[in-house]
Each structure stands twice: as structure tokens, then as C-alpha cells.
Amino acid sequence: MSNPSARYLPAGLPIPVAEPDGLSAPYWEGLRQGKLLVQRCGRCNTWQFGPEWLCHRCHAFDPAWIEVEPRGKIFSWERAWHPSHAALRGHGPYIAVLVELPHAGGVRMVGNLLGTPDQTVAIGADVEGVFEHHPEQDPPYSLLQWRRL
Amino acid sequence: MTARARDERTLRGRVAVVGIGETDYCRHGASPDPEFKLALKAILAACADAGLDPRDIDGFSSYSDDRSEASRLAAALGTRQLRTATMQWGGGGGGCCAAVANAAASIVAGLADCVVVFRSLAQGQYGRFGQAAGIHTVSGERSYLMPYGVLAPPQRFAMRVQRYMYEHGVRQEALRAIALASYHHAQANPRAVMYGKPLEPEKYDASRWIVEPFHLFDCCMENDGAAALLLVPAERAGDFRHKGAYVLGAASGSGHRAAATAHNAPLYATASFETVAPDLYRMAGVGPSDVGVVQAYENFTGGVVMALAEHGFFKPEEANEFLTFDNLIAPSGKLPLNTSGGNLAECYMHGFELVLEAVRQVRGTSTSQARRSDVALVIGGPMVSPASNLILGSEATL
Numbered sequence: 001m002s003n004p005s006a007r008y009l010p011a012g013l014p015i016p017v018a019e020p021d022g023l024s025a026p027y028w029e030g031l032r033q034g035k036l037l038v039q040r041c042g043r044c045n046t047w048q049f050g051p052e053w054l055c056h057r058c059h060a061f062d063p064a065w066i067e068v069e070p071r072g073k074i075f076s077w078e079r080a081w082h083p084s085h086a087a088l089r090g091h092g093p094y095i096a097v098l099v100e101l102p103h104a105g106g107v108r109m110v111g112n113l114l115g116t117p118d119q120t121v122a123i124g125a126d127v128e129g130v131f132e133h134h135p136e137q138d139p140p141y142s143l144l145q146w147r148r149l
Numbered sequence: 150m151t152a153r154a155r156d157e158r159t160l161r162g163r164v165a166v167v168g169i170g171e172t173d174y175c176r177h178g179a180s181p182d183p184e185f186k187l188a189l190k191a192i193l194a195a196c197a198d199a200g201l202d203p204r205d206i207d208g209f210s211s212y213s214d215d216r217s218e219a220s221r222l223a224a225a226l227g228t229r230q231l232r233t234a235t236m237q238w239g240g241g242g243g244g245c246c247a248a249v250a251n252a253a254a255s256i257v258a259g260l261a262d263c264v265v266v267f268r269s270l271a272q273g274q275y276g277r278f279g280q281a282a283g284i285h286t287v288s289g290e291r292s293y294l295m296p297y298g299v300l301a302p303p304q305r306f307a308m309r310v311q312r313y314m315y316e317h318g319v320r321q322e323a324l325r326a327i328a329l330a331s332y333h334h335a336q337a338n339p340r341a342v343m344y345g346k347p348l349e350p351e352k353y354d355a356s357r358w359i360v361e362p363f364h365l366f367d368c369c370m371e372n373d374g375a376a377a378l379l380l381v382p383a384e385r386a387g388d389f390r391h392k393g394a395y396v397l398g399a400a401s402g403s404g405h406r407a408a409a410t411a412h413n414a415p416l417y418a419t420a421s422f423e424t425v426a427p428d429l430y431r432m433a434g435v436g437p438s439d440v441g442v443v444q445a446y447e448n449f450t451g452g453v454v455m456a457l458a459e460h461g462f463f464k465p466e467e468a469n470e471f472l473t474f475d476n477l478i479a480p481s482g483k484l485p486l487n488t489s490g491g492n493l494a495e496c497y498m499h500g501f502e503l504v505l506e507a508v509r510q511v512r513g514t515s516t517s518q519a520r521r522s523d524v525a526l527v528i529g530g531p532m533v534s535p536a537s538n539l540i541l542g543s544e545a546t547l
Binding site: 016028052081086088143 | 285287288291293312411413
């Protein structure tokens with residue numbers, strides 16, 4: 001496992017874990033190993049994220065988990081100022097982006113945009129993924145953040 | 150009823166709202182009453198408004214997992230017979246109109262004769278919607294959002310609105326006009342939490358960002374209170390104190406995979422009404438030009454922009470021209486909007502205060518009466534799934 005990374009947001013926010021039934025366990029385990037895994041149906045090749053037990057297109061069960069390159073384009077974004085959690089009080093603004101992955105069927109995922117929070121953000125801009133590891137946390141976890149190319 | 154009408158599957162003209170009631174509306178934490186007591190007060194107020202014995206209620210309908218459970222209410226009220234207890238799944242405030250539709254459907258199907266539809270919500274007692282607290286780990290949809298600071302509704306919906314504004318060139322002024330109209334109407338409404346607290350454009354512009362593109366005044370309040378209405382079969386509408394407000398149409402749901410996890414809906418920049426609005430107009434037998442007054446759920450003003458466009462009042466590209474203060478105010482604006490002050494300025498009663506206000510418009514008793522109010526539209530929480538909407542009409546529209 002990797003060493004702890006610099007955090008974009010302060011500690012104390014909710015920690016992501018797989019559901020009790022394990023649906024998203026491969027995704028979170030992949031992030032811990034520095035890999036981005038996305039579901040792709042073994043029968044009809046449809047990409048799917050977030051995960052589900054069933055391919056929404058052809059109804060084959062248990063879509064495969066495929067490693068994809070963590071890069072994409074900013075589909076939308078927001079700059080949050082108000083602290084909606086005690087851990088964010090006094091922290092100041094931060095940016096969340098919705099990133100589209102054209103090479104993985106256009107699935108989208110939310111992360112933070114690394115860099116200064118006052119930067120200008122452009123929809124359509126190219127970004128690459130940066131893994132943010134927290135092996136010291138209980139439970140340990142990793143996030144996928146994004147930075148401008 | 151004609152043979153054709155009997156065969157037609159519709160709610161149109163079959164049920165009427167004959168009573169409305171609400172508690173005092175308070176800032177979160179400011180209500181002296183617990184949530185269940187608020188529900189009882191609102192229901193009794195609706196019965197008093199109608200002139201109905203509360204023991205004659207035989208059905209309960211609500212949404213968003215309301216904690217005031219039907220059987221406990223029935224026991225507390227001493228209702229003689231409980232016949233329906235209906236909860237609309239999911240969707241938060243998106244269920245405020247579906248709860249009315251479900252009650253109406255129960256009556257039309259012969260399952261009940263007098264259904265109370267209500268929402269009780271004490272955010273002071275049970276926690277604020279705008280704060281995420283007491284959560285150590287998350288899974289499912291929230292796990293893809295909360296660790297990145299996408300915690301509460303403002304952050305969950307801002308990216309959707311940002312995308313919509315980008316796709317259609319919507320400016321901040323369009324959002325501002327919606328906030329100004331709500332606050333303007335609240336100044337005439339003594340029930341409103343923001344009564345006596347007017348909003349001017351300069352105050353809006355100077356207000357802090359909650360999350361761009363939402364200023365403070367683009368966001369709903371967090372409140373304590375309850376609101377209720379009584380539905381009976383249309384043929385009984387004449388037995389009560391006020392003239393009935395008839396259900397002309399109702400619809401709920403969302404489009405293809407609208408709830409795909411973590412912002413993966415194929416059609417992203419939408420308020421979820423692209424399928425629901427045509428269903429509503431079809432049942433009601435009216436179109437947007439027949440609608441005289443609109444109550445549109447403001448979780449955030451941006452959602453109202455999208456919802457009004459999807460209900461056919463303007464094209465998204467025309468939002469900046471259409472959404473001006475003058476167009477949105479009663480009595481004579483092009484489309485009087487949120488005439489009680491709505492979620493922004495009357496009370497965030499999870500949108501149910503909007504349904505009550507539509508009844509007042511049809512009755513002609515609003516504190517900001519619209520010039521045309523025979524056909525009154527309510528649009529439930531936008532950008533969620535399932536969303537819902539409702540058209541009420543006067544007897545003349547049947």
C-alpha cells in the first residue's frame with residue numbers, strides 16, 4: 001500500500017466503504033492499489049458507473065471490473081464556500097468537479113480539482129487523476145482526485 | 150359520470166381539496182412543539198378549515214419517510230376506521246405532489262373516502278438538512294460524493310445547475326429574479342418566516358456564496374412545522390365550508406436512468422420533468438398557456454429555472470428574458486410564481502406549503518392573489534427522482 005498522501009480536504013469527512021453486500025468493494029480496493037476500476041459488461045461491453053449487480057443495457061449479471069486510465073474532461077464543477085460539515089469549518093472554499101471519461105463510455109465521477117480554490121474552472125478542460133491515499137485512517141481508504149493537464 | 154368518463158383512467162375532476170391547515174412556521178429549532186404534535190396540529194387545522202370531524206378521516210398519505218406514522222396518527226385522532234396509509238418512495242421534496250396523487254388515487258379506486266395528505270418536519274428536533282453530522286463511514290451513492298465535500302443538498306445540486314447554465318447561457322440574474330419574487334410575495338404573507346424581511350437585488354448580490362452558482366438567497370430555508378390538506382370525492386365537495394379545489398391532473402417519476410448513481414444520469418442537466426410534465430398536461434387536459442399561477446419547489450432557484458422550462462413556459466435559451474421580477478409577481482405578471490413566498494421565504498415545509506398555496510389561489514384567498522388563478526400548477530422538488538407535479542382547478546375548469 002502507498003504512503004499517506006497530502007489531503008485536499010481536512011480529515012473528519014465521512015470515509016467511503018463498500019456496502020455490506022460488497023457491490024463496490026472492487027472499486028475501493030482498486031483505488032487503494034492506485035488503479036481506477038469501472039464496470040463493463042462482459043456480454044454487451046456497456047460501461048457502467050456507479051456499480052450495479054446488473055448491466056442496465058443487456059441485463060447480464062455481475063458486470064466485469066476493468067482498469068481504465070484515470071483521465072477525462074470536466075463535465076461540470078462547483079466552488080463550495082459554506083461548510084456543510086464540522087470538519088470544514090474555517091477551511092475556506094474548495095472545488096468539486098464532475099469528470100467525464102470519454103474512453104470508458106462517458107461515465108462520470110465526482111472528485112476535487114487540485115490546485116488553488118480560486119482558480120478559473122472551464123467545462124471541457126482535460127484532467128488527469130491523482131490518487132489520494134489514507135492508509136493511516138480507520139478504516140484505511142483512497143480517493144481519486146483530479147488535476148488540470 | 151358519462152360512460153366515457155367511467156372508462157377513462159384519470160384523476161381529472163374526481164377528487165377535491167376541501168380543507169387546508171398548517172402550524173406556525175418557525176426557523177429550525179424554534180418550534181416549541183415536537184414533530185408529531187406539529188403533524189396533529191396541522192391535520193386538526195385542516196379539519197377545522199373544512200368543517201370536518203377529524204374522526205372521519207380514513208386515510209393518510211405522505212412522502213419522504215415522514216416520521217409521523219399513519220397508524221399512530223389515526224389512534225391519536227380517534228379516527229373510526231383506517232383504510233389507506235400511503236408513503237411515496239424517495240425523492241425528498243419531489244414527493245410533495247405525488248402524496249396528493251396517491252391519496253386521490255386511493256379515493257378514485259374506492260379504497261378511502263377522506264384522506265389527509267400532510268408533511269411534518271422539525272429540523273430542530275431531528276437535524277438540519279444542510280448539515281452532515283455524525284457519519285463516520287458511508288457507502289452507496291454518498292460514498293462517491295461525501296468524501297469530496299459534496300455533502301448536503303447545496304453541493305449535490307450545484308453542479309447540475311452549473312451544467313444547465315453552461316449549456317443554455319442562463320445568467321445569475323435569472324436565478325436572482327426567482328429569489329426576489331418569492332421574497333416579494335412573503336412580504337404580504339404573515340405566515341411567512343421572512344415576513345418583514347424584504348430582499349433587494351443589491352442584498353442578493355452582496356450575499357455570501359453557499360456554493361457557486363448559489364448565493365445564500367438561492368437556497369431554501371431549514372424550518373420546523375407541518376402542513377396538511379383534506380381530499381374527498383368530487384361529489385362530496387359541496388358539503389364543506391369552502392369551495393373545492395379539484396385535482397385536474399398529477400404525475401410523478403423521472404426519465405431514463407435519472408437516478409444512475411453519482412451524477413451518471415444520461416440526461417444530466419434536467420429537473421427530471423422531461424417525461425413528467427407531458428404526463429401531467431395530458432391528464433389535466435390543459436397546456437402551459439392555460440396555467441395562471443405556479444408554485445415551483447425551490448430547493449435552489451436553479452432548479453426552478455429548469456423545472457419551469459420543462460413545463461413549457463419558455464425554452465431554456467429564453468430563460469434570461471422570461472425570468473424577470475416583473476414577470477413573476479402577482480397579480481399581473483406573466484407567470485406569478487411562489488405567491489406565498491415558497492420554500493425560500495414562507496417556510497421550507499418540504500414543498501407542502503406550495504400545495505396549500507395552490508389551493509388558496511384556486512379559492513381566491515391568497516395574500517398575493519394572481520389575476521388568473523382557475524388553473525394552478527404545483528411543481529415538486531426538481532432534480533430528484535421521483536419528482537412529481539400537480540394541477541388544481543376551480544369548479545369552472547371541470
